[in-house]
Amino acid sequence: MGLTAYVNATFYTMNHESDVFENGMMIVEDHKITYIGPKNEEKLKSAEKVIDLTGKWVMPGLVNVHSHIVMTILRGIGDDMLLKPWLETRIWPLEAQFNTEIAQISTQLGILEMVKSGTTTFSDMFNPNGIDVDAVMHTIGETGVRGAFSFTIFSLGTEEDQRNNLDGAERFAKNYKTFADGRLTTMVAPHSPYSCTPKALEESARIAKENGLMGHIHVSETEYEVKDILNRYGVRPVEHVRRSGLFDQPTVMAHGVVLNDEEREIMKQYDVRVAHNPISNLKLGSGVADVSRMLDAGIKVGIATDGVASNNNFDMFEETRTAALLQKGTYRDATKLTAETALSMATRKGAEAIGMEHTGSLEEGKCADFITIDAKDKPHLQPLSEAYSHLLYAARGSDVSDVYINGKEIVRDGSCITMDEEKIIFEVNRLQKTLSY
Numbered sequence: 001m002g003l004t005a006y007v008n009a010t011f012y013t014m015n016h017e018s019d020v021f022e023n024g025m026m027i028v029e030d031h032k033i034t035y036i037g038p039k040n041e042e043k044l045k046s047a048e049k050v051i052d053l054t055g056k057w058v059m060p061g062l063v064n065v066h067s068h069i070v071m072t073i074l075r076g077i078g079d080d081m082l083l084k085p086w087l088e089t090r091i092w093p094l095e096a097q098f099n100t101e102i103a104q105i106s107t108q109l110g111i112l113e114m115v116k117s118g119t120t121t122f123s124d125m126f127n128p129n130g131i132d133v134d135a136v137m138h139t140i141g142e143t144g145v146r147g148a149f150s151f152t153i154f155s156l157g158t159e160e161d162q163r164n165n166l167d168g169a170e171r172f173a174k175n176y177k178t179f180a181d182g183r184l185t186t187m188v189a190p191h192s193p194y195s196c197t198p199k200a201l202e203e204s205a206r207i208a209k210e211n212g213l214m215g216h217i218h219v220s221e222t223e224y225e226v227k228d229i230l231n232r233y234g235v236r237p238v239e240h241v242r243r244s245g246l247f248d249q250p251t252v253m254a255h256g257v258v259l260n261d262e263e264r265e266i267m268k269q270y271d272v273r274v275a276h277n278p279i280s281n282l283k284l285g286s287g288v289a290d291v292s293r294m295l296d297a298g299i300k301v302g303i304a305t306d307g308v309a310s311n312n313n314f315d316m317f318e319e320t321r322t323a324a325l326l327q328k329g330t331y332r333d334a335t336k337l338t339a340e341t342a343l344s345m346a347t348r349k350g351a352e353a354i355g356m357e358h359t360g361s362l363e364e365g366k367c368a369d370f371i372t373i374d375a376k377d378k379p380h381l382q383p384l385s386e387a388y389s390h391l392l393y394a395a396r397g398s399d400v401s402d403v404y405i406n407g408k409e410i411v412r413d414g415s416c417i418t419m420d421e422e423k424i425i426f427e428v429n430r431l432q433k434t435l436s437y
């Protein structure tokens, strides 16, 4: 890849929260940003290709720190239910019918939606049952996206089933630790304290430790879960997972809706990072995570959608706005979760939360993962002078024009280049009809 200069745009770097270059310039060489700043005619001379982005806003690609991409085909199935019956009576019986073809098309649909709405990196947990995970990883690699993937560990079935599940997770974690030019990596993901035995949590910790990988787990999503774990083990979920050793590796905790001060202290001490899924938590009636207290306690928090069966989309603009509004509303304090903080959580801080410091902001040396928004003809993004505010409070995923990941163009003028949109939409509708529910 040659040296490409992107010029004449306003660059929102998300570097030091609000570093903005109007009429700026960015140079990308070998997948990386080598210059970001004011337009520089001298540097421009060295560019082999110049891309004129006049009037566009450029920002880092969004980072979705917790999703279930393989579930995308389940969008709209199982609405208006609490987490436990939703999982047990709708989602798990449907996932039991999945095969590799369904997983691949569902994954493509999810990634198509993600990239078109500005997400360039995501951290995902998928149910491996019945699917060829190698085929799914190759499918993901071909889309051009960046991400961390976890083969979920569940304590289900016979002892042999559980051993096979752990062996599969270990093999997957090792095989795909560095994959697709380094864009894809792995984490180790026991599903939750309620679906995994203490032994499975300990084994997960061992796999993560031996392979230098992060953990990823659902914890403290509902009041029910906290009571259940207290009843079973005599301690709350955070302490229960801590005892397994999982937190000895940096771990992404999805949800963290029901936490007390003591638990936040443990999380800070062990550098546990939180994936905040505000819309999924609202839709499943789980509650509102106290992000303000987590941030005050020094915990790293990223923004996430969860799967689209509990959201019901992958729009990270909507998710980030919801996160900010919920803190203001629940605290009755408009100063909570400012635009700067919320946008940095959806980009740079989210990337840091999942151990991907090489993306998430427009900085020299970082990977060229960025998106553009063409606000000129969009009434809801006027007046243009207040763009930073609009990025949080007014923009939506459908405003994204172009998406670049690792310096490669993935979406141009709203159309995805790396995937056959028409085919994916046709196939997902055909395959959805094969599921019984």
Ligand SMILES: CSC[C@H]1O[C@@H](n2cnc3c(O)ncnc32)[C@H](O)[C@@H]1O
Binding pocket: 068, 071, 083, 087, 091, 092, 095, 125, 126, 127, 128, 152, 191, 192, 218, 221, 280, 306, 307, 310
């Ligand atoms: C087995 S892989 C991940 C798996 O988790 C289930 N799931 C989806 N959303 C949630 C949630 O909010 N809490 C707990 N579990 C969830 C679903 O079966 C996924 O495939």
Ligand SMILES: [Zn+2]
Binding pocket: 066, 067, 068, 218, 254, 306, 307
């Ligand atoms: Zn989840």
